[in-house]
Amino acid sequence: MDRERPIIGQVNALETPRFAGPTTFARIPSITEVPDYDVAVVGIPFDTGVSYRPGARFGPAAIRAGSKLLRPYNPELRVRPFLDQQVVDAGDIAVSPFNIVAALDAVTAGITRLISADRRVLVLGGDHTIALPVLRALHAVHGPIALVHFDAHLDTWDTYFGEPYTHGTPFRRAFEEGLLAPGAFHVGIRNSLYDAQDLVDDQGFGFTIVTSVQVGHEGAAAVGARLREAVGDRPVYVSVDIDVLDPAHAPGTGTPEAGGLTSRELLEILRGLAGTRLVGADIVEVAPAYDHAELTAVAAAAVGYELLSAFTAR
Amino acid sequence: MDRERPIIGQVNALETPRFAGPTTFARIPSITEVPDYDVAVVGIPFDTGVSYRPGARFGPAAIRAGSKLLRPYNPELRVRPFLDQQVVDAGDIAVSPFNIVAALDAVTAGITRLISADRRVLVLGGDHTIALPVLRALHAVHGPIALVHFDAHLDTWDTYFGEPYTHGTPFRRAFEEGLLAPGAFHVGIRNSLYDAQDLVDDQGFGFTIVTSVQVGHEGAAAVGARLREAVGDRPVYVSVDIDVLDPAHAPGTGTPEAGGLTSRELLEILRGLAGTRLVGADIVEVAPAYDHAELTAVAAAAVGYELLSAFTAR
């Protein structure tokens, strides 16, 4: 960093108890306090694209609450995600729950205001529908994006109940709209599909699948290395549907699937992405009404921490 | 009843355990088994009109699960709601969660298929948005409807985020569409409003308010008698938002308000409506993700039992 202004990091937890004080992500400054930043953390409390259990509209608040235990130094990557770069909490992009298309446009507009060639964004969802308008905004700045997608589900289906914009379809739409660079990855896929054709379609959109079982066989470090090599020097977007974790690790989500990753595996894979050209990331599908003891929120916050560390590490 | 066919009631709980067997409401027959009926119980798993906590899409399943303890004889009203009339479970009206207007039309169509001059319907919601399309269908059969509305909230607001069809607006729309007979009632209203004008508007739509505090002062029996007298011999629709109950009695709902009715009060008021010309009823806003030990579902099922008893008692 060669800035002149001092970086403002987190409230000091050795002086101010974590159960007091600001409710921003990791107790970092608000964008209203520090308008000049490298990375903005922003919530998108929207869940109208959900096909089963709703509730991810309360996800941003839950992830922020779960982030209070995050500390300044990441010993695995040897970076200080809140001190080696200026991170701010940009609050929420408020969108209507009653109109999906209008909501997507509002998200694109909101993200566009936050990003630039140098400014990156960590999105707290919300359901997975929002990955599409975020990718639209990023594509306008960076061109085609290398997508690394962590999920139990492909999310490249065509329509649900005739609707094209849902939490099961964002990446098919993104492909169709030319937002994706070739060579996208799904990591953590498992269990049942609608049809064998789903895999054919998905491959046609350029995706490579690393199943949850394969993560267990290969090991998280190897998967992380493979992803890092695959994305190369292209602009990367990492989209983390929290249901990539096993429901034991993330009960608070809308479409749970047994047989998922452990949080240790996911965090280790994400560390493998440090050093890539990460331009944005999201953590979606945290539905706190189904969470217990902030289990899911704490895991999601840890995911956010590694993603912010990956931003730093470049 | 002067029918010739035998009435088919509930599975006998003294012979078949309640934790076994059918999952219909109160273990009554399905409409596929008994297509000729007096009253249909039907689920509308829709919650896209919700402005705060979603989840009422799982309400019909929850209320059915909570109804397993209902028994054949109502000693307060001395009727047998499942034996003095033929009640069937008509399953769910499946509607898309992604398009409110289309959903409302599908509900009207679905209810229209179930009702007639002699056939009545008990609707298990779903959020309160669905009262509007149900009233549309009932109005087509019966003309203007006398509404008795149990709720913590007026639900006569104009729009939310610019949208006219939401769970906070059905009765303003119903008034505007001419669906309501003069002299509707809100029972259980309490706590804060958006503006003093809300009350002026509401009065303009012809509503009388009995607040939760007034129920405590007057007593449930007196309120029931007052409602019975007010509706007279007009066709009546009873709409029960489960949040009319105090959150202690109904935690599993989307917009909880302290200071509500007890379930004993609500059930006693409903018994007061026995003998009126009830043409339809709903129980809405049961959101089981926020319920505990089926508390809300059991209360909602008991409400359904008194409503079905009221159908019988005429």
Add this chain to the structure above:
Amino acid sequence: MDRERPIIGQVNALETPRFAGPTTFARIPSITEVPDYDVAVVGIPFDTGVSYRPGARFGPAAIRAGSKLLRPYNPELRVRPFLDQQVVDAGDIAVSPFNIVAALDAVTAGITRLISADRRVLVLGGDHTIALPVLRALHAVHGPIALVHFDAHLDTWDTYFGEPYTHGTPFRRAFEEGLLAPGAFHVGIRNSLYDAQDLVDDQGFGFTIVTSVQVGHEGAAAVGARLREAVGDRPVYVSVDIDVLDPAHAPGTGTPEAGGLTSRELLEILRGLAGTRLVGADIVEVAPAYDHAELTAVAAAAVGYELLSAFTAR
């Protein structure tokens, strides 16, 4: 009290934190420490007589945990239930969950060992089946017993699935066996029955019913006075099925019914029984797997406190 031995009461909560120390009821001494007593509190962890949700086998442990906040002085009755008489915790009567008839015999034997003309017993259930063997033991000492029964349900049904000894049948069996004095009471009855004949049968067994709605109309103090007058000077057994409370006050139970008593009403009625010739009492149907935040256990412990105070008050 004109005893010579000192009464040993509770561990002092102003010196020893309630989250430390013994796990006996209200932290009173164990029967192994103080074998000479006036009243024994005894658990019967049995729930095989349950027809819907099981789990009352964990009831005694839950009620003891919920009793840690009970203090020495009862200001409403101006008695000290643990100091004006010697109360001990007699532990549990261990019975097999696999054989109902053998379990009932073991309960009768266990209670018989604890009681005498001067020694009384407060039973922590377990399901309501156990009231029958307790009444058998008490009848052997005191002759016919005046029963005051708090419950949502009559519990005078004949059989379930052909079995005569269940949690829905103890008081019919007790009547048939001649254990009951004339003039028993049910308090808190509500909602649906199997048949109008249930009420005829129940009346034939000599029961008077005070419904939950009637408690609301008459007031708890009046109901308490009426019960006290009715039992007169006969030996009294008070049986409290915790489901007499509304599920809001007692979610942790097996057959919840909306429209029940508040805990304030129940405690006030029970205070009305102080001064009667109480020879035994039970608190049954606490199923902690369905409880939340010890809500039900705390209410059950408060019921136990008033019952022990009533023992003292004579």
Add this chain to the structure above:
Amino acid sequence: MDRERPIIGQVNALETPRFAGPTTFARIPSITEVPDYDVAVVGIPFDTGVSYRPGARFGPAAIRAGSKLLRPYNPELRVRPFLDQQVVDAGDIAVSPFNIVAALDAVTAGITRLISADRRVLVLGGDHTIALPVLRALHAVHGPIALVHFDAHLDTWDTYFGEPYTHGTPFRRAFEEGLLAPGAFHVGIRNSLYDAQDLVDDQGFGFTIVTSVQVGHEGAAAVGARLREAVGDRPVYVSVDIDVLDPAHAPGTGTPEAGGLTSRELLEILRGLAGTRLVGADIVEVAPAYDHAELTAVAAAAVGYELLSAFTAR
């Protein structure tokens, strides 16, 4: 109000969803945005004075989350608590959980900075220990304070485990320090005490007790009127231990007692205090780890709304 500056109220919930946006109480402005105010809402996340279940350190965050549904207009009192006066959220007073005496001093200092002859404060606890340092600060401005104390417990005990400053002792200390005007009230007291002497001591400190049972007998409106008359024109402090509510209405608290008030009763009594010379108030002992579905938090937020309305109503 004859101010010149415009009042800034809540974020408009008809435009911005309540699950988005600021996390201040009722979505009012922060003190950093609006430094000139009539009433400050301030959190004191401290629970080291708790003798049983800890967790009230998370109370301020929980009450704020539960306050999102509060709307601008109070129809019972016909006031607009956020528009007829300037209310701000002053954040939390951060105090160490490891040293009670130091924490109390920090609270007094923090409250002193917020209040003046014209500026009042609504405190969100935290445990009841904090009422003492708040009263110290208020006494310095207003002299002896008329206390209206809602609680299941007297909180006038002397010491716990030898310590004088705990959540069971604040009002004895306040009396000893001369902070209280004669004629304080406890409302909602119930169940067991340590000794008959507790009542003698308490009376000696000038308290009148209205038990929970008495509230049921007299009615909430009458109790409210009696309190209003008793406090007359003296400066009033209202201290609401949320355990004054029955555990059914407020499970999320540290020392639950069955037989409490309903939330409807409490809110109606509080409305009776509108028009008195209220100089400060608190809501304490909300322990969200034991809450369910924000039941307790929603009730506490409604209490805060009536208290803020009472500030307005003068």
Add this chain to the structure above:
Amino acid sequence: MDRERPIIGQVNALETPRFAGPTTFARIPSITEVPDYDVAVVGIPFDTGVSYRPGARFGPAAIRAGSKLLRPYNPELRVRPFLDQQVVDAGDIAVSPFNIVAALDAVTAGITRLISADRRVLVLGGDHTIALPVLRALHAVHGPIALVHFDAHLDTWDTYFGEPYTHGTPFRRAFEEGLLAPGAFHVGIRNSLYDAQDLVDDQGFGFTIVTSVQVGHEGAAAVGARLREAVGDRPVYVSVDIDVLDPAHAPGTGTPEAGGLTSRELLEILRGLAGTRLVGADIVEVAPAYDHAELTAVAAAAVGYELLSAFTAR
């Protein structure tokens, strides 16, 4: 498949929301709609054989609710379990909770009606006691059965409290009755036993043990292959006690043991059994009162999916 009738699979989840519609397993047809089938899924809501936490009587309903997300195509095995064979939901076998021996006979009779040389059954328990009567029925059709038993516990104990038929004894009884082919397996065994003799006895009944720790060391794929080889071409019964999973993955069970399998391991092992001569299977000991967010139910449903896939794969 060389049938002439068309296979009827699941309700289409891309058209009908999963929160609407039938409550059969995976939304397949009921046996009343499609009486001719290859595999019947049947519930046995019985839990009177439980020695610790009861509640598995609600297991079948919970597993069916948890199965709503299952989709038609299994990409790991490349089969369509609901389309490559006709699967139906046969409802529940209703048995009395009050008499174990009578219940076992009713189960044998009920299973016998469902199975034949060509018709197989997937049983949803209920507690593990029911494996014995299911094996009796299968043995009558197929002769000695090769048992593959997934569990934390051996379930080859002799008696509990003197009773021979409990959830801890079915496989000792099965051995004694000659129902088992030589070479049965326990997989997932862990933690403490009653005595070293337990292992000697168990070996005497012909069992091989693969402990949970061994699964971790060998890997799930290797264990699956080993089981497949061991069972060879004999008729196989797979019995899955859900407590084979770690309590993190399956909290909703009656006798939890730390240190269990992950759901990913269990599903991978089960896939190894595809291609064997599977004649029946069960999933038992799901106790939903202890579940959270359908965690256990979703895992159990996924287990059912792999078992149905294994039926198909032959």
Add this chain to the structure above:
Amino acid sequence: MDRERPIIGQVNALETPRFAGPTTFARIPSITEVPDYDVAVVGIPFDTGVSYRPGARFGPAAIRAGSKLLRPYNPELRVRPFLDQQVVDAGDIAVSPFNIVAALDAVTAGITRLISADRRVLVLGGDHTIALPVLRALHAVHGPIALVHFDAHLDTWDTYFGEPYTHGTPFRRAFEEGLLAPGAFHVGIRNSLYDAQDLVDDQGFGFTIVTSVQVGHEGAAAVGARLREAVGDRPVYVSVDIDVLDPAHAPGTGTPEAGGLTSRELLEILRGLAGTRLVGADIVEVAPAYDHAELTAVAAAAVGYELLSAFTAR
């Protein structure tokens, strides 16, 4: 063992149901029944040293409740921890929650009374602060102690909010006081630190770190072997902060960190310590208010079982 007195083990669970009977750890005898022992299990219900979620004061009761399923024989180590040595439950050391320093002294005194050269202790916490006074007592008997510390956190920080004795600082204090032998280990460390200096400091105190990720890479058996070799023949203290487990395995704790150990890994590592010269151990930071279905308590009890087995195995 060459004692003359018979060992008294657990209540027999094949005769007395586990939901009945004593509430001691694993239903072993109380120290009041068997005052001569080899190992005492003792609770320290203290949590005032907690910096985030309190509640570990209820830990000892929770772990005892979770230990009811432990059986006599450990097949992995081939020992009988309750029969090869005399283990007793010594109840709780009652300490004030209001004064940390006084509490620490009371703990040291209480532990000193229980231990000797031959008598060892298994401590059930309580928060991690208590490890310091336990080490003080052990050091007085055995001299410098080889510490094996399982935790997500280093717990060698200096102060929190200026206080030296907290749950984040015990091992720095222990080092400073000379209580530790060289070569202590932290196992399970993960995620964020306050500063890179934390690691420098920690190394300066002589600690070796085995991170959670390293446990996954090396395997639990190898880590166990490495620890066993490192401690050699010195007196060993094993301190298990339950948050060493992933929150999926131990939600009921105060400072959860994603990415932790599985319970299977932890138990396997602990088995590796059998045969060392174990002089004491603790299990801390179980906060049951955040637990679900006794998940955390059952894991903690299993940890206790392996520690008691390790005591035996020497």
